[in-house]
Amino acid sequence: MARAVTKQRKTLNTLVAWAVGLLIFFPILWTILTSFKTEAQAINDPPLFLFFDWTLENYGVVQERSDYMRFLWNSIILAGGSTLLGILVAVPAAWSMAFVPSKRTKDILLWMLSTKMLPAVGVLYPIYLLFIELGLLDSRVGLTIVLMLINLPIIVWMLYTYFREIPGEILEAARMDGASLREEILYVLTPMAIPGIASTILLNFILAWNEAFWTLNLTAAKAAPLTAFIASYSSPEGLFYAKLSAASTMAIAPILILGWFSQKQLVRGLTFGAVK
């Protein structure tokens, strides 16, 4: 609904929008800045904004203490693996819900979403015992499956809303031409659904990346992702703001960069296709 406005109006809008944007972004900016300070500068009163001796020391200390790359790699594998696995399971399900709806389709969808409301901590012991039984503790496989299951309802829901936007006539036409079900999905549906699938992948990657309960409680050394990395930096002894900031920056930077590069798709993804 953007309309032509006067220049003064646009200037004013720009100023306000930038002010709000910077305000919202400020905590992240400040954390990044603090990560380049010494511990003493980090708590200086008045606070130091840009003019301090920039140092990389904190990053060195953090890296020496915990092998960042190992945690990062686990985060990438877990988030990526669970998202892809989720897509594999969810695409057929969402397809059938969107194109062959039955009376119960909506109920099933809502039920799926409701499984996300179960309080995770209530089932920690059952799941932990189950994982011991299956030998899955501290394994990437086990955690990938759990993360996939946690996010599956969201994936199905999102894909379903995208698929529903695809006009059914196209599929019918393809079927008239003698396309099999497999071909229909592979050559007709998928290309049209790529943008939707892409944003679904993105959003779920972020959700899996940030999941901090299961990733912390079901891992030890081998499968621990960045959420476990950060758990060793909360309240250590003495002054720690700068080191905490460096560790925080390292934990969020990859996802922040990924998110920024793909924010257009993400915006679409976030709306669950329900908002046009």
Place this chain on the structure above:
Amino acid sequence: MATQHSRSAARLMMAPAVVLLLGWMLVPLSMTLWFSFRKFLPLRGGDQGFVGFDNYVRFISSSSFWPAVQTTLVIVLGVLIITIVFGVLLAMLLDQPIWGQGIVRILIIAPFFVMPTVSALVWKNIFMDPVNGLLAHLWRAFGADPVVWLTDVPVYSIVMILSWQWLPFATLILLTAIQSLDGEQLEASEMDGAGFLSRFIYIILPHLSRAITIVILIQTIFLLSIFAEIFVTTGGAFGTRTLTYLIFQRVLESQNVGLGSAGGVYAIILANIVAIFLMRIVGKNLDA
């Protein structure tokens, strides 16, 4: 258009997702139910047999139960109200032509990517600390006594942290919705002499209702189960204990799995009441 053949194929394709989720729900759920009827104290010889509804009675009659339910609702509602009100305002602002809109959007979306643990740690220490926190510096710079955020206004502090995390989400959805609003309709109403307020109430808000429903649905799902933000900041003290946190305390801190499981069953019931309620509105709104 669906033939018998495609119907059975559809069922087959839905099967993996449904079976997996059913398993993910039923296996832990039945184990939780089983534990909730037993006296299960891991630090005291483990499972000590069937105790009927003891755990259920004990959990709900504990003095912490109702305050926890109340805190849960206050936090969820508080965050929903803040993110939706400010989300609508921000969306309307960003919808105006401005210079550098792409960058502003990037700035606003950023908090959504931040891990909850990191966001809680940063807010608690670097911003809200009453001595070295940035907000305390700011207060002192104006000659005011620093607010001790996490003890003076604990619940609001947590609502604030959560709102910061979820405002981007709400703003983006609402922005997308507002951008699809028909400009001509607005202009016409403007020419009819409708003021900003009436335009907002009669045209913009109804148009946004669907998007707002989505925001409510998704945020509620995530907000009901928040944990890291409380664990890191107050550890459940100062009246910030939510139902999820209370269960955590019973299961892990008190090591009473039976009691915690009974709490888990209550939480599931509560979540389902909320869910049914939500689904009603959402279901209606999504069909439209």
Place this chain on the structure above:
Amino acid sequence: MHPKKSLLTATALALVTGGAAFAETITIATVNNGDMIRMQGYTDQFTEATGIEVEWVTLEENVLRQRVTTDITTKGGQFDIMTIGMYETPIWGANGWLVPLDDLSAEYDVDDILPALRSGLSHDGTLYAAPFYGESSMVMYRTDLMEKAGLEMPTAPTWQFIREAAAAMDDPANDINGVCLRGKAGWGEGGAFITVTANSFGARWFDEDWNAQFDQPEWKAALDFYVSLMNDYGPDGYATNGFNENLSLFQQGKCGMWIDATVAASFVTNPNDSTVADHVGFALAPNSEGVEKRSNWLWAWALGIPAGTQKEAAAKQFIEWATSKDYIELVAANEGWANVPPGARTSLYETPEYAEVPFAQMTLDSINAADPTDPTVKPVPYIGIQFVAIPEFAGIATEVSQEFSAAYAGQQSVDEALAKAQDITNEAMEAAGYR
């Protein structure tokens, strides 16, 4: 001792236990305290000497507890060594969840471990975890501010003197708080501190029949004293301050006095981290006038091996290395005597170099003054000073300390907090079948 020599010793050790032949990896869960992080830095030397690789899982204290407790109670087997304290060790040992450390080598000299620690980490006379460092609590104060105030800190101050000194040193204009104390909720944080304070006012958690005692006048006296002291002379937001927060305040010169763990002494006197390193004095933890018990606790971070691990031999080897005399000397050679893990071994306090460290004697005296079997004035049915060594305590004390913290924050009165504490405790003890 030179690091090279310690390497040789470690090798000898390895040969004795005979684990050097094949590469094994042990997983160790530990807390993110300074001494443990330092130990991680020296792990390479252990690996070089023994061929055993070490994987560290370093977590913040609360997360660590939750993580290792889940694992040990379910026999998850995720860790070969767990860092646990004096509270967990006897309980877990009694349940048979820990490998008894009754066959440590002769060089290790298990009799060198301070008796108070050794008995606290044992069950029925069997040692279940080896102390990495031990601590009590004591008063740390600013000598320069004390002098300015015209007061002199006695070696064994009373709470009444602490209050007087706090009033004299408190200087809001210069950002100096008279006294900094823990108020943070959590049984190991503010819960521990208020419990020892209560001990020194003659209060106890339970009477001989396991009835909660929060309705007794001693508790009210202790809590009233603490709250009024901290409201008058404590820092803003003390209700959320734990050990780390106070350490950071003291290092920045914002506290006149700080009563806390003896291990903090090496941090506040380290000129690299502390702006007041040259002006710190030490005294015994206070008591209330007329009460014989002082408010000093006893704690140790120790390394234990969960029963059922496949790598028991390698794990024992690591424990022998990390809690040995040689390790202490290794740290001393590289970082100075003030930075060695304190409070675990008698021989450390007989080392002439260590005797010169200003806080050494006070630490030892404080540890020796603590008696877990006789924590307060009246008789109690439990063992433990700042905790009650029963499995239910962690849960109860965390909730109780949350009520206390709410009182510190002014959200409720001391009386309300005590009444709630009484209910919470009795309710939980009933559920656990004590009453």
